Amino acid sequence: MADAGDVYVSWRWVDDVLARGVATLPRDQVRETLRMLARAVPDPTRPEDLQRVMTEGALVDATAESAMAQALSRTLLPYGLAVQLYELSQRGVRPHLRIQPSPRLAQVPWEIIAPDPAIRLLDIADVSLLAPVSVVHAPQRIVHRWSDTRDLPVVAVLDPRVPGFRADSELGSVLGRPHGETLVAQHFSRYGERLVPAVDNPVELFRRADTDRVWLSEALRAGAGRLVYVGHVTAPAPESGQSEHAELHLSCTAETRGFAATNRTHRPLSAKDLLLGTHSLDPSPVSGRELWPMPSRVALIACESGGDLRFTEALGLTTAALAAGAELVTATRWPLPTDHAFHTFTPTTEHPLQSAICAVDAAHDSPTPIPTLLTWQRSQLRAWRAAPAPENSPLLWAAFATVTG
Secondary structure (H helix, E strand, O other), X not given: OEEEOEEEXXXXXXXXXXXXXXXXXXXXXXXXXXXXXXXXXXXXXXXXXXXXXXXXXXXXXXXXXXXXXXXXXXXXXXHHHHHHHHHHHHOOOOOEEEEOOOHHHOOOXXXXXXXXXXXXXXXXXXXXXXXXXXXXXXXXXXXXXXXXXXXXXXXXEEOOOOOXXXXXXXXXXXXXXXXXXXXXXXXXXXXXXXXXXXXXOHHHHEOOOOOOHHHHHHHHHXXXXXXXXEOOEEOOOHHHOOHHHOEEOOOOEOOOOOOOOXXXXXXXXXXXXXXXXXXXXXXXXXXXXXXXXXXXXXEEEOOOOOHHHHOOOOOOHHHHHHHOOOOEEEXXXXXXXXXXXHHHHOOOOOOHHHHHHXXXXXXXXXXXXXXXXXXXXXHHHHHHHHOOOHHHXXXXXXXXXXXXX
């Protein structure tokens, strides 16, 4: 897809099993539909609007969500492609759509768009996103294949303590007070000796103060099959044009060297760090891919961690991980509500965010991460159709997308 006033779309099928196609999506219709989507998802610049999004937004009301899904399909799914998908579904064929969205369309939850009121794209196709060609075909990119690394350790950074920020502050705890009975503690305890850091009690995985960039570098360079991060990401606004300023918040202090500006007594790890390493910071610089060689599969479960696709030049955390060796990255299109937010603004007593973390991690530990994650999303969709509730609303589960090279 390409933005040029209108949006221009082309598609082709592997081995040309079906006809190729091109289409134009009218500018005004795209603009109006995206305005509808923007009102339905959290805006990081307006945290005070979260309650409205979680209680009245289109993604938490079954009737409004269905109407929006149909509007997204009418606007963004070319007729010729829709016909081909319908014909395949009638033959019992589930294709895998690999979508390379234009920056304007990077937040679109393609999985839930509705070609028909009773059908979602998720029902008839598997869906993932394609990284920019400049990242995929970078001459120095060396991909770490799952077939070679599946038995290596799982590196887990779970709700790290950010120096200078209390647990109830803006960069405070994402998961709340850790204890052994939580879904995430029970889930990660099953890895045993495969897990880094090594702990005797799974509670010790959470709210650690030692998971800084030096620790992460050592853990990744020692060899890893997967990386899962749960915490905070600060994404720059698309109009800034500075996708490389996306920041991952580890336990790094302000004394740590890096490209990101300090925040109180903390210096975030930016996408620019992951890309450049110590270039211009050290007389003998080390590249980012050498300092933080990414494993085959990376999960970035944090607010708008996949936001770099909203930029014309995508150089954020997702693309930095792919450039450093990852085969695939699962990230989020928009800010994620925490379980605390669900309990504050909605009547649920469930823990939707913890459930989502477990689902994403289980998918990454499977031989088929994309279909497995989509199977979970389809189960959430079934629950949403049968009995719409805050814990199964697309506001959370439709935020996740997997980006591949």
